[in-house]
Amino acid sequence: xxxxxxxxxxxxxxxxxxxxxxxxxxxxxxxxxxxxxxxxxxxxxxxxxxxxxxxxxxxxxxxxxxxxxxxxxxxxxxxxxxxxxxxxxxxxxxxxxxxxxxxxxxxxxxxxxxxxxxxxxxxxxxxxxxxxxxxxxxxxxxxxxxxxxxxxxxxxxxxxxxxxxxxxxxxxxxxxxxxxxxxxxxxxxxxxxxxxxxxxxxxxxxxxxxxxxxxxxxxxxxxxxxxxxxxxxxxxxxxxxxxxxxxxxxxxxxxxxxxxxxxxxxxxxxxxxxxxxxxxxxxxxxxxxx
Amino acid sequence: xxxxxxxxxxxxxxxxxxxxxxxxxxxxxxxxxxxxxxxxxxxxxxxxxxxxxxxxxxxxxxxxxxxxxxxxxxxxxxxxxxxxxxxxxxxxxxxxxxxxxxxxxxxxxxxxxxxxxxxxxxxxxxxxxxxxxxxxxxxxxxxxxxxxxxxxxxxxxxxxxxxxxxxxxxxxxxxxxxxxxxxxxxxxxxxxxxxxxxxxxxxxxxxxxxxxxxxxxxxxxxxxxxxxxxxxxxxxxxxxxxxxxxxxxxxxxxxxxxxxxxxxxxxxxxxxxxxxxxxxxxxxxxxxxxxxxxxxxxxxxxxxxxxxxxxxxxxxxxxxxxxxxxxxxxxxxxxxxxxxxxxxxxxxxxxxxxxxxxxxxxxxxxxxxxxxxxxxxxxxxxxxxxxxxxxxxxxxxxxxxxxxxxxxxxxxxxxxxxxxxxxxxxxxxxxxx
Numbered sequence: 001x002x003x004x005x006x007x008x009x010x011x012x013x014x015x016x017x018x019x020x021x022x023x024x025x026x027x028x029x030x031x032x033x034x035x036x037x038x039x040x041x042x043x044x045x046x047x048x049x050x051x052x053x054x055x056x057x058x059x060x061x062x063x064x065x066x067x068x069x070x071x072x073x074x075x076x077x078x079x080x081x082x083x084x085x086x087x088x089x090x091x092x093x094x095x096x097x098x099x100x101x102x103x104x105x106x107x108x109x110x111x112x113x114x115x116x117x118x119x120x121x122x123x124x125x126x127x128x129x130x131x132x133x134x135x136x137x138x139x140x141x142x143x144x145x146x147x148x149x150x151x152x153x154x155x156x157x158x159x160x161x162x163x164x165x166x167x168x169x170x171x172x173x174x175x176x177x178x179x180x181x182x183x184x185x186x187x188x189x190x191x192x193x194x195x196x197x198x199x200x201x202x203x204x205x206x207x208x209x210x211x212x213x214x215x216x217x218x219x220x221x222x223x224x225x226x227x228x229x230x231x232x233x234x235x236x237x238x239x240x241x242x243x244x245x246x247x248x249x250x251x252x253x254x255x256x257x258x259x260x261x262x263x264x265x266x267x268x269x270x271x272x273x274x275x276x277x278x279x280x281x282x283x284x285x286x287x288x289x290x
Numbered sequence: 291x292x293x294x295x296x297x298x299x300x301x302x303x304x305x306x307x308x309x310x311x312x313x314x315x316x317x318x319x320x321x322x323x324x325x326x327x328x329x330x331x332x333x334x335x336x337x338x339x340x341x342x343x344x345x346x347x348x349x350x351x352x353x354x355x356x357x358x359x360x361x362x363x364x365x366x367x368x369x370x371x372x373x374x375x376x377x378x379x380x381x382x383x384x385x386x387x388x389x390x391x392x393x394x395x396x397x398x399x400x401x402x403x404x405x406x407x408x409x410x411x412x413x414x415x416x417x418x419x420x421x422x423x424x425x426x427x428x429x430x431x432x433x434x435x436x437x438x439x440x441x442x443x444x445x446x447x448x449x450x451x452x453x454x455x456x457x458x459x460x461x462x463x464x465x466x467x468x469x470x471x472x473x474x475x476x477x478x479x480x481x482x483x484x485x486x487x488x489x490x491x492x493x494x495x496x497x498x499x500x501x502x503x504x505x506x507x508x509x510x511x512x513x514x515x516x517x518x519x520x521x522x523x524x525x526x527x528x529x530x531x532x533x534x535x536x537x538x539x540x541x542x543x544x545x546x547x548x549x550x551x552x553x554x555x556x557x558x559x560x561x562x563x564x565x566x567x568x569x570x571x572x573x574x575x576x577x578x579x580x581x582x583x584x585x586x587x588x589x590x591x592x593x594x595x596x597x598x599x600x601x602x603x604x605x606x607x608x609x610x611x612x613x614x615x616x617x618x619x620x621x622x623x624x625x626x627x628x629x630x631x632x633x634x635x636x637x638x639x640x641x642x643x644x645x646x647x648x649x650x651x652x653x654x655x656x657x658x659x660x661x662x663x664x665x666x667x668x669x670x671x672x673x674x675x676x677x678x679x680x681x682x683x684x685x686x687x688x689x690x691x692x693x694x695x696x697x698x699x700x701x702x703x704x705x706x707x708x709x710x711x712x713x714x715x716x717x718x719x720x721x722x723x
Contacts (some may be wrong), residue, residue, distance in 0.1 A: 004527040113334040115544035115569040118578055135555035208548040252524040257515045258487055
């Protein structure tokens, strides 16, 4: 039992990190809590499905175009809607939540419901690790998740755009004084955040199926990870994903699957009470000290 | 004088017109006023849309033959469907209640049919429907034994409510009988249970656990998953580690498709038997799971939801549904919803009225052969009477996915093939060729 808990706990944790990375990146740079995050995940799945099954594109081209499309949608959300309410956090949340809900309801309206929509796995076959069978797609989740975190670190530390992102994250007004276009960077952050959640959809959806109902779950998972880890911290996302991922697996194993859903919600609640800035967050650190 | 004559003529003409209009209205009411069937269904889920399609098919067939005889007039059916969303996770039951009330008050439904689909919603709607004295025939979704038990305990209040489809107690009995037959044939006696956290599934888990325990089975575990759960790996690995021979699953949410895929990916060496489990029941189950559903056994509750020759009407319905909707009957709720419209037409004809008390009396005397056997209601609980023999009662059906097809394998009276054991199960565990 222990090896399977270790292996599947890790897979669950990396899946959570994949889901939360985009949300954290967008918030870290632009301070926009993108509540359409779950909807973007679902839309990517359906876009890839349509390109694959209706347009009959090659699999890799279909998923690539789906990710590009979702990043364009992410950028459009900022340019067309958020730019008008920038700096008003409550309105930003309302706008993104409304857009996400509208997108999911529109999908339902056009008949995208039921369990008829699924993406084929990127990789087939499986291996046995420590006596536990693991399919290649799940191993790919771990590898792709790790690679994405590394690429994100490279981009934010060794490219001009990445450095501009970090400057924005540290002090937006100072960054603007240095000639960094705040709106452009925020647009990029929404686009990148959307691309990341789109990528997570492409990697994770072959393990399940595409369902509009999962939008809410994805959003809650992303928020739970980001609040526990610290809203703008990539390191926090990784640590929080491991904590919540393993807590979920252990809960299922020893308390029963019925309580699995509570873990993420409990993480949000406890963090907000004990340390509102999260494990690695700096957003409310000063208020906490005071 | 001229003016007087004109006025007289005008008055006479108007009076004659009024009489003619009144007569025409009365005539049309008697002749063509549709009988409104109000269907509260969770239309974005299998057990909602398949019921809707099946009812519409029956309504179209009956209307094409001139409608239903009500006293001296023939009247067509009209189907009014509203979405209850009660199968969706997180949607409050009050939504379904509002829909039921809307069907009664706004859509002026003469009879309710179909749902609410979720057991909890169906139970909650009992008082509301009874308050309006509307006859209701449950055809899909709600399986909780509490439904017909309540009718039996308070007949005078709930006498307007009927259920034409199977219920958890009967399905649990069928499951246990199926397991016993597998025990006899293959020596299986170890089972692991995974169910969804809904009333009927929990009831089935309890009944099956207790009954199998008393019959010498080892119930290795019984896990309850929240609606919408996305990961089942831990439960599956528990089943594998404890050497379960049968994996008994009861989940009506679409997320069971994930469990099916994980069962295959994790190479769980146990025969998977699912009860009411949407993604496994559907004709598209094979394609949707990329073939992972091979060897899965499932019950879409009533015969006719998978191909068999239970009655002479079974394949007739099967082909008609396929022709109308370009898909095979899709799962639980299909054959029962289709049959319910015919049962209602028969009861209205015999009652000669849409008056609720007369309809109740007529429905209680129902005795006809439907798609899944003889249809008759228990006079005290208004639950359809079950049987393994289609000539004696409503017969259930259990099929297995074999080579991309749904092959009915149980009960023996309507079986079209035998259960195959997954190759992963070693001979010592009772595997057969």
